Amino acid sequence: MSTESQAVKKICLIVSKGSLDGVYPALIMANGARMEGIEASVFFTFFGLNALVNKTLDHLKVATVGNSALNMAMPMLGLPMTMPFPTWMGAIPGVSAFATHLMNKEMDKLDIPPVREFLELISDSGGKLFACKLAMDMFKLKREDLCDRVDDVLTVGQFYEESAGEGTHILFT
């Protein structure tokens, strides 16, 4: 194995979660890669498809139930970050929507675009967006249900073929 450091030439990100916080890290990493001149592909599978379906992608939510790190968001309410967020409160109707609203507001301040605009940005920058065929079949989705920026619907094998090449990294998020 070579000890020389080898540049990352291509990054392939797999998104399997469909919450706002499950999707954004991959979008940010893909866009960041393109800005550095690194090729980027994002493969959306399972619930990650939520970020590609036209009817749902504008309404992704922050998970407020079972998210034991939600104390991180407490400063957005003017409360200390060390204050725990009781998970039963997350189940109250409207709490997830409110947390999502707060998060979106903070992200907008940092010039992080909404999901649809982010997909367009990545696509315009030459990044590729793929949907998982198996997950599409499972959720009974058709190509026309997806955002028009999606490049293709791929099988797992096709995704690995797409990921071929020296200096490619595949990351599951």
Next chain:
Amino acid sequence: MTKNIAESEIDVNEEGYLTDMTQWNEAVAEAIAAEEGVGPLGEGHWKVIRYLREQQEKGAALTIRSMGKSGVVTTKELYELFPGGPLKKSSKIAGIPKPVGCI
């Protein structure tokens, strides 16, 4: 450190970004562009370069999103004009500091 760019001594940091944007001129831009494998610089490049310098003077934080929304250039065009790192390369050529954001 200083570097001889287009026959003048220019103050740059270790990555080659100008540390004093007033030392910049069009010949300097052409020379850095050639080094970065960009250009020859056309009207599209100059529009971006001028916009970047204006924004820098205003102290605005530049992001790829704000560039695409500027009306000066679309995201696609920006990637075509400055291949291999649109915001970093254009900033270097425009003689302004390296953008620090992640977006």
